[in-house]
Amino acid sequence: MQRYRITLALFVLFLIEGTILKWLMPPMWQSAVLVAPHPVLMGVVLIALFKSRHQALGYGLAFGFLQDFIYYGHALGVYSFSMGLVGYIIGNVFRGAPLGIVFSLTAASFGSFAYDSLVYAIYRFFLGVVQVDYRWIFFHEILPSLLLNALIALVLYMPARKWLERDDASREQAES
Amino acid sequence: MAGVIFFVALMGLSLGRFGSMSIPEGFVKDSVTWLQGWLNRPARAVAGFFEDMRRLSVVYEENRQLKLTLTQYAKDTARLNDLEAQNKRLKEALGFTERQQQANQYKYRIAEVYAASPDPLNNTIVINLGEKDGIKANMAVMSIEGLVGRVVKVSPFYSNVQLLTELDSNEAKAIAVTVKGRENESFGILEGYDREKGLLIMNKIPKTDPMKVGDVVVTSGMGQLFPRGIEIGEIVSRDEGEFGITHTALVRPFASFNHLHEVFVIEVPEL
Numbered sequence: 513m514q515r516y517r518i519t520l521a522l523f524v525l526f527l528i529e530g531t532i533l534k535w536l537m538p539p540m541w542q543s544a545v546l547v548a549p550h551p552v553l554m555g556v557v558l559i560a561l562f563k564s565r566h567q568a569l570g571y572g573l574a575f576g577f578l579q580d581f582i583y584y585g586h587a588l589g590v591y592s593f594s595m596g597l598v599g600y601i602i603g604n605v606f607r608g609a610p611l612g613i614v615f616s617l618t619a620a621s622f623g624s625f626a627y628d629s630l631v632y633a634i635y636r637f638f639l640g641v642v643q644v645d646y647r648w649i650f651f652h653e654i655l656p657s658l659l660l661n662a663l664i665a666l667v668l669y670m671p672a673r674k675w676l677e678r679d680d681a682s683r684e685q686a687e688s
Numbered sequence: 689m690a691g692v693i694f695f696v697a698l699m700g701l702s703l704g705r706f707g708s709m710s711i712p713e714g715f716v717k718d719s720v721t722w723l724q725g726w727l728n729r730p731a732r733a734v735a736g737f738f739e740d741m742r743r744l745s746v747v748y749e750e751n752r753q754l755k756l757t758l759t760q761y762a763k764d765t766a767r768l769n770d771l772e773a774q775n776k777r778l779k780e781a782l783g784f785t786e787r788q789q790q791a792n793q794y795k796y797r798i799a800e801v802y803a804a805s806p807d808p809l810n811n812t813i814v815i816n817l818g819e820k821d822g823i824k825a826n827m828a829v830m831s832i833e834g835l836v837g838r839v840v841k842v843s844p845f846y847s848n849v850q851l852l853t854e855l856d857s858n859e860a861k862a863i864a865v866t867v868k869g870r871e872n873e874s875f876g877i878l879e880g881y882d883r884e885k886g887l888l889i890m891n892k893i894p895k896t897d898p899m900k901v902g903d904v905v906v907t908s909g910m911g912q913l914f915p916r917g918i919e920i921g922e923i924v925s926r927d928e929g930e931f932g933i934t935h936t937a938l939v940r941p942f943a944s945f946n947h948l949h950e951v952f953v954i955e956v957p958e959l
Contacts, residue, residue, distance in 0.1 A: 527720075527723055527724055527727050528727070529806045530724055530803035530804060530805065530806055530814075531724050531727045531728040531731055531802070531803050531804075532727060532728070532731035533806070534804050534806070534946070534947070535728075535731045535732055535734070535735040535947070536731075536735065539944070539946055539947055542808075542946040542947075543886065543944070543946060546808035547808075548806055548807055548808050549806060550806065578716075578720065579805075579806075579807075581713065581716055581717055581720075582717055582720055582721065582724075582803065582814065583803075583805035583807070583810060583812040583814070583848065584709075584717075584812070584840075584841045584848055585805065585810040585811070585812035585840065585848065585850055585854065586703060586810060586854075587698075587699045587700075587702045587703040588698055588699065588702035589695045589698035589699045589702065590699060590810075591807070592695070593691075593692075593695040593699075596691075631807060631809060632809060634699070635809050635810075638696075638699065639699060639703055641809075641854070642809055642883075643883075644883045644884060648883075648884055653808050653809075
């Protein structure tokens with residue numbers, strides 16, 4: 513039951529990502545600096561924190577692949593690989609950490625940073641479709657995106673915590 | 689490890705594959721994009737509302753300008769008719785072949801933008817025309833301002849457009865261009881995009897070429913894929929190329945590549 517709900521929520525985030533968010537951001541953010549909102553990735557990071565790293569890996573792979581499909585530009589698999597890997601790593605690194613808001617936001621910022629860097633690395637070194645150097649892309653894309661994504665994670669934090677944790681608690685009660 | 693191998697193979701195999709999608713690919717894409725289009729319209733309406741509010745003060749001035757333009761337009765129409773008649777006479781006199789006349793009858797298909805890729809390194813937009821509407825890979829796409837990009841992937845009802853900002857990738861195809869007003873004298877090839885400056889890079893310009901800063905760059909139609917005469921941008925600088933044999937120029941594109949509402953897909957009739 514919960515699995516369907518998470519999938520549906522991530523799917524709605526995915527739809528919003530490519531349509532509404534583009535229109536809500538001022539044009540300056542898409543020309544002077546390249547801000548990239550990743551609500552789906554933030555969802556995956558929260559799943560990695562509140563559920564398990566394996567689930568984060570699964571959702572990351574699936575929704576990354578959806579993004580690969582819908583915006584098929586250069587090659588398939590780039591976003592799927594990055595999102596799955598980032599979800600898994602976050603789940604691993606923050607496994608024992610307390611689930612407070614500070615840790616969650618740190619995890620979200622780190623996730624956004626890792627994801628953008630990974631996508632850049634694949635495009636630059638493996639596929640050869642991007643030619644700018646890392647320093648430029650860091651200041652123009654990765655850093656501003658990180659801030660916006662931390663904001664998105666902040667918005668998603670409360671509902672995610674309520675949903676994902678309550679179900680855990682009820683399951684533990686049922687088990688004991 | 690197996691995962692890494694799988695993804696490396698997948699990326700390698702799918703790199704630079706153009707054309708139509710397979711059936712499951714097409715099905716997934718069509719259904720998701722349908723939902724996206726459904727969301728995009730209200731989003732645009734909201735964004736448009738705020739824009740309208742901001743522009744209210746400008747409307748009065750704009751109205752006056754438009755009236756002026758309208759009279760100008762009427763004058764121009766008369767002149768256009770005259771020129772058109774003259775052009776027709778001259779063409780007939782020249783004995784243009786059927787083939788050449790055919791080649792210039794382009795069809796402009798208007799398409800709505802349904803979604804845009806959220807990742808700045810992959811500038812792809814999804815439009816609501818597809819295989820069923822006769823869209824094929826490699827068709828040129830423009831907005832009212834100028835050339836925007838090229839169709840790369842087609843599914844039954846929607847297609848993906850790669851924007852000009854992806855020109856610096858290895859597998860994107862270069863575009864043969866020339867200068868407006870001197871179509872037969874100038875030549876160059878657009879084959880790069882400088883992300884840091886936001887300018888297009890034009891290479892292979894002959895040293896003797898008369899093109900200069902401020903000239904308007906248009907497609908030349910030499911590749912037979914793109915129609916001729918679509919405006920792309922304005923030259924902002926010109927200097928010697930890497931090897932000193934040909935010159936390189938930087939071009940500022942006319943079209944803006946974000947917040948696109950509607951675009952035109954240009955169909956070139958088959959010869």
